[in-house]
Amino acid sequence: MRDIFHEELEAINETLLRMSGLVKEALSDATKALLTADLQLAEKVIAADDVIDQIQHDLDNRTINLMARQQPVASDLRNLVSTLRMSADLERMGDLAHHVAKTARMRFPSCAVPEVLTTIIVDMEKTATAIGEKLSTVIQYKDVTRALELDKDDDAMDELHRKLIAVLLSDDWSFGIETAIDMTLLGRYYERFGDHAVSIANRVHFTVTGEYVPAE
Amino acid sequence: MRDIFHEELEAINETLLRMSGLVKEALSDATKALLTADLQLAEKVIAADDVIDQIQHDLDNRTINLMARQQPVASDLRNLVSTLRMSADLERMGDLAHHVAKTARMRFPSCAVPEVLTTIIVDMEKTATAIGEKLSTVIQYKDVTRALELDKDDDAMDELHRKLIAVLLSDDWSFGIETAIDMTLLGRYYERFGDHAVSIANRVHFTVTGEYVPAE
Numbered sequence: 137m138r139d140i141f142h143e144e145l146e147a148i149n150e151t152l153l154r155m156s157g158l159v160k161e162a163l164s165d166a167t168k169a170l171l172t173a174d175l176q177l178a179e180k181v182i183a184a185d186d187v188i189d190q191i192q193h194d195l196d197n198r199t200i201n202l203m204a205r206q207q208p209v210a211s212d213l214r215n216l217v218s219t220l221r222m223s224a225d226l227e228r229m230g231d232l233a234h235h236v237a238k239t240a241r242m243r244f245p246s247c248a249v250p251e252v253l254t255t256i257i258v259d260m261e262k263t264a265t266a267i268g269e270k271l272s273t274v275i276q277y278k279d280v281t282r283a284l285e286l287d288k289d290d291d292a293m294d295e296l297h298r299k300l301i302a303v304l305l306s307d308d309w310s311f312g313i314e315t316a317i318d319m320t321l322l323g324r325y326y327e328r329f330g331d332h333a334v335s336i337a338n339r340v341h342f343t344v345t346g347e348y349v350p351a352e
Numbered sequence: 353m354r355d356i357f358h359e360e361l362e363a364i365n366e367t368l369l370r371m372s373g374l375v376k377e378a379l380s381d382a383t384k385a386l387l388t389a390d391l392q393l394a395e396k397v398i399a400a401d402d403v404i405d406q407i408q409h410d411l412d413n414r415t416i417n418l419m420a421r422q423q424p425v426a427s428d429l430r431n432l433v434s435t436l437r438m439s440a441d442l443e444r445m446g447d448l449a450h451h452v453a454k455t456a457r458m459r460f461p462s463c464a465v466p467e468v469l470t471t472i473i474v475d476m477e478k479t480a481t482a483i484g485e486k487l488s489t490v491i492q493y494k495d496v497t498r499a500l501e502l503d504k505d506d507d508a509m510d511e512l513h514r515k516l517i518a519v520l521l522s523d524d525w526s527f528g529i530e531t532a533i534d535m536t537l538l539g540r541y542y543e544r545f546g547d548h549a550v551s552i553a554n555r556v557h558f559t560v561t562g563e564y565v566p567a568e
Contacts, residue, residue: 200433204425213420217412217436224440304529313520313532320536 141206148202148219151195155226155277156336158188162233163329167261170322171254173247180202181237188230192223199223210226211343218339222275225332232325232332239318248318250311256300260326263293267333274337278344283337287349293330297323357422364418364435367411369491371442372552375402376484378449379545383477386456386538387470389463397453404446408439415439427559434555438491441548448541448548455534464534466527472516476542479509487549494560499553503565509546513539 163183169178199219202208203296239248249257267289274283300323303309304316338349371459378397385394415435418424424432455464465473483505490499516539519525554565 198434200429202434203419204429207423209420213416217416217419220433220436221440224437301533305545309529313525313529316529316532317517317520317536320533321540324537324540 140200141208141212141217144198144202145212145215145219148195148199148216149271149275151191152219152222152226153272155188155191155195155223155230156268156272156275158184158191158234159226159229159329160186160265160272162188162230163236163264163268163326164261166233166236166240167257167264169237171257173240173244177242178237178240178244183191185230185234189227192227195223196220200256210278211346214345222336222339226268226335229329229332232329233246235325236322239285239322243318248287248322250315252308253300253303253319253346256296256303257326259301260293260296260323263289263296264326264329267293267330271336274340276303278340280341280344283341283344286337287333290330290334293327297327354385357418357424357428360418360422361428361431361435364411364415364432365491367407367414368435368438368442369488371404371407371411371439371446372484372488372491373399374407375442375445375449375545376481376488377481378404378446379452379484379542382449382452382456382479383473383480385453386464387473389456389460391457391460394456395459398450400459401446401450405443408443408548409548410544411439412436427562428541431559433561438552438555445545445548448545451541452538455538459534464538466529466531468524468527469516469519469535472512472519473538473542476509476512476516476539479505479512480542480545483509483546483549487552490556494556496557496560500565501559502550502553506546506550509543511541 162184165177166181168174169181199216203213203216206212242248267286270282270286270289273279274286300319304319309316341347341349363555378400381393382397384390385397415432419429419432422428456466483502486498486502486505489495490502520535525532557563557565
């Protein structure tokens, strides 16, 4: 019985890994759509969010069925509960990519991002992609060292977010309130994407070591 | 054994009810602190968020222990998994109140909200309080009818959010970018508070009826 349990747990982990790949790709595509006012790509990301939601839904059902059939205790049970939370974080990361894509669509055929902020958004996407890639490694190999690194990587995202706000507040800002609102929300979507990745990494850390990552 | 299980499940539900009361109070106090630039009250809300986080942490441990000891299946297991998610939503609602309080603190001794937006923020708090009260009833009595109503109640919050953005975009707006950024984020915090309440109500609905509330 235990072998079947661990096989299924491994399969669940592979689905989490797949989800982390999908949300990383979604945010990357959404950013491209945002910066190039590419409506078709924005629509693709928006439609793909349903797929991510469905994967989460199926994954949660599999997890609950596995709990019911195998009745795990101790660390096995905690692992399964963690997967439920990780899938919720990943689903939310997909939502955030979806919000970025919707902003691109809302402003089409204009580009939502003024040129003065292009570099910062490009850097936020790069940082999110690096975080997403590391998160995949953390999920795949239960890599505790990289799990701890993600908190630092996310500091880079927070720094970019501060830079973005500084540009909005500078005397040079000439793009009006609507663009400032868009950019405020966009900045928050990227920032929250990083937060959820850190949250998942912290769960993997706890699952492997039994110790919580101390809050900052 | 089943009786002990249902007694503990009831105790868990009472803790969820307590959390829903706390997050409602937190957002109400945070709003008061925001509108009156009351630093002391803002600090109180910020400190109280740790209490909410700790309750969630303890509740989740109790839930997982109950799973391990009683090995529930079918609807009992689904109920317990639901409580894990509801506690996560409630914890996040506490975070959002905390964000509102931090905005009040950041702008102290000034008031973060310009007078032209006071009414909308007052209405958002009233709507959030009404949502929070109904949510408590839904949790306490597994009230499916009110659970379905919450989705409509949340539409009122979304409408207020749109009004808020319309004020920021009006030609009359004379409070600059920084206040527009603050108000954009504040609007989002109230809106998300409502979203999480709807998410919890939908879970209660599913737990009782076995049917998902159709997505809008």
